[in-house]
Amino acid sequence: MSKWNYKELGLRAGIEIHQELDTESKLFCRCTPELTQDDPDFIIRRNFRPVLGEMGEFDKAMLVEYQKGLSIQYQGYDAYSCSYEIDETPPFEMDTRSLEIGIILCLMFHMAPIRELHVCRKNYLDGSVPCGFQRTTIFGLNGYIEIDNKKYGVNTLCVEEDAARKIQYDEKNKIITYRLDRLGIPLVEIVTDPDMNTPEEFEKVAFNLGLLLRSSGFVKRGIGTIRQDINVSIRSGSRVEIKGVQKLDWIQPLIDNEIERQLNLVKIKEEMEKRGLNKSNFNIKPIELTEILKETKFKPLKSAIKNKKKVIGIKVPKMKDLLGIKIQNDKSFGKEIAEKLKSITGLKGLIHSDEDLKKYKITNKEISAIEKKLKMDEKDLFIFLFGPKNKVIESLDVIINRIKMALDGVPQETRRAEEDFTTEFIRELHGGKRLYPDTDMHPIIITDKMIETASPKIPEYPWEIIDRIYNEYKIDKEFIIDLILSERLAIFERILSNYEIDPKLVCISLLETLKALSRKNLPIEKITDDQLEDVFAALNDKKIAKEAIEEIFETMALKPKMNIEKILKELDIKSISSDAVENIIDEVIEKNQQFIKEQGMRAFKPMMGDVMKVVRGKMDGKKVSDLLRTKITKFLKQ
Ligand SMILES: [Zn+2]
Structure with missing residues (x-):
């Protein structure tokens, strides 16, 4: 049970799903859309360089990335990447299968497909797309999906390219390595309205959307092929997007922790107002403290000063005790600011007076000297950083801005889910303005004929499948869901329509028996549907008893080329009188x-x-x- 009354808090949550499509080629080139573990055929090194925009100014976010001083290394493969992935060729035509799947999914979500598709660009500044933007295309808007008699709005449906995958980060040399195999694999992006009002409801909708995509047969399977994000807000807070939700059972703790975070940020805002603070109180001048701390026993600080780095601090008026407030589990507001700082400027080591300064070996004498130098009053707080002077000044600016933002309560942010269900700052939330037209692609016209051709291909909704199979074979609904998720429903139906066998036995063999073998690390994925059918044909003809099924599956997995007759012979299986x-x-x-x-x-x-x-x-x-x-x-x- 949760400690929160979601209704009272006005919880609203929406989901954003990215799922790779199962196609023969990538979205804008004809490379094979598969991942590889092989050594790369070529490696390309690139550096970030900001370019002036049309208005004669640098994009701020771009400058931030540039100042991190990173260089990027791309691992390329002849089979899985071409000149398109490295931005040396404009895009080719959109993959026709992806186009068709996009239309069908629109129809499934009760959307009228947009009749003139415009490929757009979405800036990606982390290097994961070599050209600096991802190509994305809105296929449909304002649809819905009905689950348990409630309609959930589906705001947007896009088909877009996946980014390159991050393989390694060499912190010392500041080199990020990306692999180009994943870049350009088609993805569908589905964004719902924030219509879920409890974590349970959210989990249900997320589960059913996942099931729908899986049962459609349009999507890839396996780890990393589906990624889901939550966006969540409470009435007194604001919209925060949480990325990297790996499992459905992360949802409840993540939402609960985010509620706690938003409530605490609102508390901080109220306390700041009570103390009479407003944004004009934060025109703060940084002051150098290097001299005061030159005898420090704190090693990182000591070596920084020795290397001519500067210690620079600020007095934050009337903020005493507020940075020490725990806002999410054990994470204090000060720590949250430090995380944002690290993400934006790369500078670590924010130290503030709400912390236990003994852990930095800072003496009372040094503290008094800092307080005196900064002309602090009783209710004030100090923060200091050390590093290259310009970097520190810039970083203090980020900190002051974040504290100013606290006067508005919860800032709209994109955050990353951590294993302990807390979240960490990634970036400020992008507005809808992030998309702009791709000048390399012509518009794609969706004709009546294309929609007519797509309509009969709309797959059954999973809940319809579950009812139909249940009525026909009377097996537990949980088993039917497992058959869908393991993609064994088709072979299940094929076996039962061809042979007179107990549906429960088929179901348990396809799920439990295979699962047990997989736990023994047997390569069960090598067993084809035809082979599975052969086993049940032999059972049907009384050539084997059901007890032999496991052993036969095992042999099939280990010797994928052996046919059923040979296997029966090898295992000395023949039914006896x-x-x-x-x-x-x-x-x-x-x-x-x-x-x-x-x-x-x-x-x-x-x-x-x-x-x-x-x-x-x-x-x-x-x-x-x-x-x-x-x-x-x-x-x-x-
Ligand atoms: Zn390619």
Whole structure:
């Protein structure tokens, strides 16, 4: 149970899903859309360089990236990347399959597809797209999806390119390495309205959207192919986007922690107002403190001063104790500011007077001297940083701005989900203005004919599939969901339409048995649907008993080229007659007469084990046990 009353807080949450599409080629070139672990065929090194915009000014965000002084290394592959990925060729035509999937998904979300698509650019300044922007295309707007009788707005549906994947960050040399294989793989981006009012509801919608994409057959499987973000706000707070939500069960703690964070930021804002602060109080002048701290015992500080770095501090008026307030789990407001600083300027090591300064080996004498130098009053707070002078001055500016923002409560931000369900600053939230037209691509006209062709291809909604399979085969709905998620529903249906076999047995074999083998690290992905069908055909023809299924799957995984007849031969599996089994049972009883006389029916279990050693997979276990029970009973009566 959560500690929050979501209704009272006015919780609103929306989801943003990015899912890779399963296509033959990338979105704007014809490279193979697959990831590789091989050594790269070529490596390209590039440096950031800001260029003047049309208005004769540098983009601020671009300058920030430039000042980080990073260089970028791209790992390229002849099969998975071409001159398009490295921005030496304009885009080719949009992949036709992605175009069709985009239209079909619009129809599934009750959107009228946009009839003149415009490929747009979205700036990516972290180097993950070599040309500096991602190409994205809005296919539909303002649709909805109905789940459990509630309509959830689907605000936008886009088809866009995936970015390159980050392989390594060499902090010492400031080199980021990206691999170009993932760049350009088509993605669908689905953004809902903030219509979810509790974490449970959010989890349900996220789950069903994921299920819908999976059951559609349009998307890739596996780790990293789906990424979901949450955007969340409470009435007194504002919209915060949380990226990198890896599992559905992260949702509740992430939302709960974000509520806590927003409430605490609002508290800080109220306290600042109570103390009579407004934005004009923060025209603060940085003052150098190097001299005061030159005898410091704190190693990082000491070596910085030795290397001619500067210590510069500020007095923050009437903010005493506010940076020490814990706003998310153990994370204080001061720590949150430090994280933002690190993300924006790369400078670490923010020190402030709400902290226990003993951990930095700062003495009371030094503290008094700093307070005196900064002309502090009782309610004031100090912050200082050390590093290259310009960097420190710039960083103090970031800090002052963040503190000013606290007067507005919760800033709109994009944050990253951490393993402990707290979040860390990534960037300020982008407005809708982030998209601008791509001058390399012509508009794409969606004709009536294209929509007519797409309409009959709309797949069943997963909830319809679940009802249909349930009504037909009466297996648990949980199993049906598992069949969809494991993409074994099609083969399940194929087997049951071709053979008269217990649906439960097929379902359990396809799910549990295969899962158990996979846990033993057997390469079950090598087993094809046709092979799976062969096993059930053999069962149907009574060539094997159901007990043999696991062993046959195992052999199929290990020897993918071997056909079913050979496997049965190798495993010495042929079904045997009841007479033969009776003979085996008679032999076992004969050998164990004394034991059975002593133990009575308790001897049944070990006897059954002995018999099954010989007949496993050749006769149904239930039949064997019936026969054995009858025989032992008869023997005991003699
Ligand atoms: Zn390419």
